[in-house]
Amino acid sequence: MRKLLGITMFLVSLVVQVQAQTKEVTGKITDETGVAIANASVTIKGSSKGTATKTDGTFSLNVPENTKSVVVSAVGFEEKEVLLTGSPLTITLKAAEGKRLEEVIVTGYGSKIKREITSSISKVSSREFSNLPLPSFEQALQGRASGVFINSGSGKLGQGLNIRVRGISSISANQQPFVVIDGVPVVSQSLGSNTEPDNPLATINPDDIESIEVLKDAASAAIYGSRASNGVLLITTKSGKMGRTKVNAGIFTGWSNPTRKGQFLNATQYRKLFTAAAENAGWDPEEEFAFETGTDDWNSTNDVNWADQAFQKGYVRQYNASLTGGDLRTKFLVSASYNDQKGIILANRLTRGTFRLNIDHSLNSTFKFGTNIALNQSDNYAVPSDNAFSNPLQLNAIPPLHPLRDENGLYNQATLYYNNLIEREGNNLTLNKTYRSISNAYAEVNFNKNLRFRSQVGIDWNNLQENQFLGRRTLDGAPDGYSYSNQVTAYVFTNTNTLSFNKTYGLNHSVDGLAGIEYQKGQTSGASVTGLAFPNDKFTKIASAAIISAGSSSETGFRFMSYFARANYKYKDRYLLGVSYRVDGSSRFGADNRYGSFPAASVGWIISEEDFLKNSKTLSFLKLRSSYGITGNAEIGNFGARSLYQAAAYANISGMVTTQIGDEKLKWENTKQFDIGLDFGLFNNRISGEIDYFEKNTKNLLLNVPTPAINGYTAITKNVGDMINRGFEFVVNANVLNGKFRWNTSFNISTYVNKVTRLIAPVSPSSRTLGRLAVGAPFGQFYGKKYMGVDPDNGDALYMGADGKPTNDYAAAVDTVVGNPNPDFYGGWNNRFSYKSFDLDIQCQFVKGGDLYNIAGFFQSVNGDYFDNQTVDQMNYWTEDNRNTNIPQPRLYEGNGAGKSSRWVQDGSYFRIKSVNFGYNFPKKMLAPMKIESARVYISGTNLFTFTKYTGYDPEVNTQYVSNVNLGHDFYTPPQARTIAIGINIGL
């Protein structure tokens, strides 16, 4: 048969050759599911002559008569050589799974295959985080994206996270990355009125996301100009696929517990410690307890574990469904989801309902239109600030001797500190509702296969409604009830117009380019009102308030006008060059500095294409790349450059005063970043990886420069500070086992070393905190008195004196460096196993170094200095029979060991099994009769185990009520949740 075919071919070719010397080959290229592949290249083997497929996957190519085969390649697919066995050809390409080098990476205003990328970009795709109960999608980056350090801050749902890309690049401006969703820059900063930031990104459905790219170096980020110094997160949502309409539906449900609860004294221990403390200081414990608490509970039989009262059993439930499909001209995706998470902290709950419609439509081969519409709503039943007496975690300060409830069965009000369980009674409520739409529409004109124009408008519309009611028994609601209502609407409108070009010249030269213009307008407005005095706690709305005690409205805005261009050049498939340039104009910048320019350049050399490596069996891919460029940070406030007047009332007369004198040269903070990296692949890319070194040199940091007050102003905000971040990133991926039992593993580790190099004046720690800024020191360095344990002779707390020797005189102790909250290194280790129909994902995350300071130590781990309940380790206090201890002798009210010091500084290193997902895929044979295409059941666990020496609730902590200089501070901060969930996904 084969022989016959060969002869036929020979004969056919002979005939054709006689006729024209060339022949036309036509065909269609599809993926394994039959979906056409557009823009796939078809070249004659051994020649540069070729063509690309149209959007319907078809091609036609004139080839010399003697051509035997063509090479077909497409981004994301394995290359294939096809024998010309007739025309039209039907060619099916296999998806290039696991071949990370062929992966498509989304870049600013475009995309590129990983192999050709000369900048540093981390990508996390949906497969890695689907089916996990993520409170917010950014958490998917944790431990997965190198160079991205994420600290969730606390286990509060809906709270802002700290995301730092390649270190810390600002002091007074924003430190968070710029977030762009499908080309639309979105509001990612807190809008709420709480002292702790909320997270507007928590309204976005993680299941709608196809991939998250983190632009880390200047070459990738500088196309975003003055917004890019903190890195850029590019979120791409899923889009419709041509072919049969597919339905995917999923449901999961799970249960949550705190990763750890605090261990506090029980009644017996409490009495023992405080008896010792009082007697050592010459007091009577019972009298003092009665005096301080106003109760005679000292001799009660109560033994209440108040610390545990802060928690509840949490749950998570999610229902989601999506519909995708399309034909040659129209593709669509419709998705809807509902997610309901009940937090582990009392009253904390976050619900999220989302709807999405993504449509792309080709009018003809020239015009294409599309729109992405997302409507999201979330309800956040928020937890108070860590510093509030109403924070449930602060319950752990209440002595176990107080009863939980009073004789009427209501929560007991007669406690040492506010029993905030009272806020769980009746109608008390803190509910923040968010309504949000992040949508865009675009039109594309393909003038020819080389030139394309695209215009996009995008809107991010975000409405936050905060409502709080506190009844008369609560601390802030007394005496007659308190109600607060606040509405904030933030919207950002963006119009982007780009012209893109790509062409291959001859065999060796390939060029692509982009030129664009972008306009952005942002506005935030709000109104709030506070009402007091309600007839009873059944009335909660301000309409029922007797006193309207406060009201305000506000509005602020900004605009950007930007021009940008980019060009990439590739020579001989191995030498790569990229340049980009952006000019940003912004209303935020001073009149003398309205426009900033942000150039970047990068080079790449695919060494493995060189002759001397081309045939290497071991080294299958090796690329050296380097980039340098300038980015900015424009989150400097909207009107910092202005001289302003503001209203000022004099009793009942309204007046006005000057508030600020502006620097007309005020501008963005400027970061020059150098990056050098190596991408490698071994053993036919079974092992691949990346190594990067970066150096970020930030100048023009915003700082307040003191002016002589005789001129009526004390400071002007100017661009005067400098800071450096340096670090390494290392990623290795391996396809360890490839048989029936498959094991893919990916490991990443990153470092950054931050150093402040110029300041106007050092920023010293406040009376409670340790974080400082000083020239030569890392951001947030811990600076304070050094605790040196206990004098075995007398139980005195010891601190380091000026001579370096211990002293029991706190005042004589010197301030010194007592820690660094920045991690030495951090990273993740992800494993994917599969065997037959089973699959297992294990993701781990780790941080080494990163000191933590427990501010609350002053209250809860202070050997019974005051009547706050103490952590159990305090029982090891100094006595004459227990001299070698780290816990000073308890002395009520005397402050033995109570001064702010390194006593409460601990190593915050941890290793966490962040998520485990074990699934079973039902065999197709079994599903086919039910008309089901796929079905997977799974069980997942989040934060299953944490290995740490930190004795507090959770080492992943960053209380947010203190200023941003105070990294790694803990203050009654709730821990993360451990969640076990089961779920099922069905595809029809």
Place this chain on the structure above:
Amino acid sequence: MKLRNKSLILIAFLTITGFISCTKVLDVNPQQSIDASKALENDQDVNSLVVGAYSVMGGGSLYGTNLLMIPDLLGSDGVCTWRGTFQSPRQIANKTMLRDNADANLTWTEAYRAINLANIVLENLDIVKDEDLKTQLEGEALFIRGILHFELIRLYALPYGATAGNTHPGVVIKTKATKNEANAFEVLPRNNVQEVYTQVLADLTAAVDLLPEENGVRATKYTALAFLSRVYLQQGNYEAARDAANEVIESGYFKMNASITAVFDNKNTAESVWEIQQNEQNNAGTSNNGMATFYASLPGIGRADVRISTGYPSNYPVGDLRRSEWYYFGTGARPGNLYCGKWKSFSQNLPIVRLAEMYLTRAECNVRLSTSVGASPGEDLEMVRNSVRTNSTASSDPTLNEILNERFIELAFEGQRIHDLRRLRRSTGAFAWNSDRLVFPIPQREVDATSGVLVQNPGY
């Protein structure tokens, strides 16, 4: 390229250039504040700025608290003690101020902030179309600039008369508005005490001529005259002090209240020459600032930080209503101790100049000069102490000391004590009238911000 494609490119670029042509696109104006370039455009705007200067003066760093409380803390020996936890007033009461004393810093900063507002008004008078308003605003601005320089020179420099010719360092005379960043960094040295007094007198004298006789709750001609009498008195120019006080009294606009509490409990009473206006929403403070905040010990009101010395009320005659009405045993914070009853409400107005002071000044000067301009010293004293007002009687032919004593007890805890002690060259406790320890430090931040051009006071 096909024609169609060319036209498409054209359309595309027209779209793009459409944006470029909007040159004003980056001009976004603040909504909660007004840009300086648009702030002063008409009569009303300049008038608002003057009101703004009053609001700054009413703040806790100036007349809202500090200018009334600090002189009494400096002269606290044997009179009152600071019991609060705030370190800054504690240092003042103990005369152990540090270079970074918070109140020394705030009072300096806020005084110059208000002076700058006054200077902006003076440099923008051309905007004001209404001639009467223009004259009034100029008068108010000069008044504000004058009295604040006067308050500063009394706190931040050795007293008038400490050197012959008063050539010792005073404060910076600031008569130019800060309009831009370059102005904000300008550095001026300290003028000497004589120069500052000369400037204060020039400003206040001009203000007397410009200000109207009636001006609602704002400064009038007589407010300026009342301050002029204070300045002259501080200089020992008794004739001028007497005449200025006399003019205030003779104006007929003011009258002693029958009740000694009315001037504190009610707003803008007849006895009040000038007072700082406060209400429930706008006042110097209810927790960290405010006269009632620091002085009161009432349920829910006050920190009870200034405790009156137990023996102090005995300076009043037995049966004198001031002894019983102006002092009480606390019932709020730190209960049971003695507190001053002049300051009992967060929203009360704060009398800065009372007619009683004018009578006492005129009486003192008449005694010193052996004159009886306006009235005899005995008659003036009678206006302050009489059977109706105080339930006590005054000497009909008082000595200087009797008048001075009356001045101390009548104006107690109203911010006069240390200034009177120093002009009388009397000590407070162990501190002589010209002790360096009674002089505030120039705020260290100010010395730093001027790279030392502002020379620090001795002892800091």
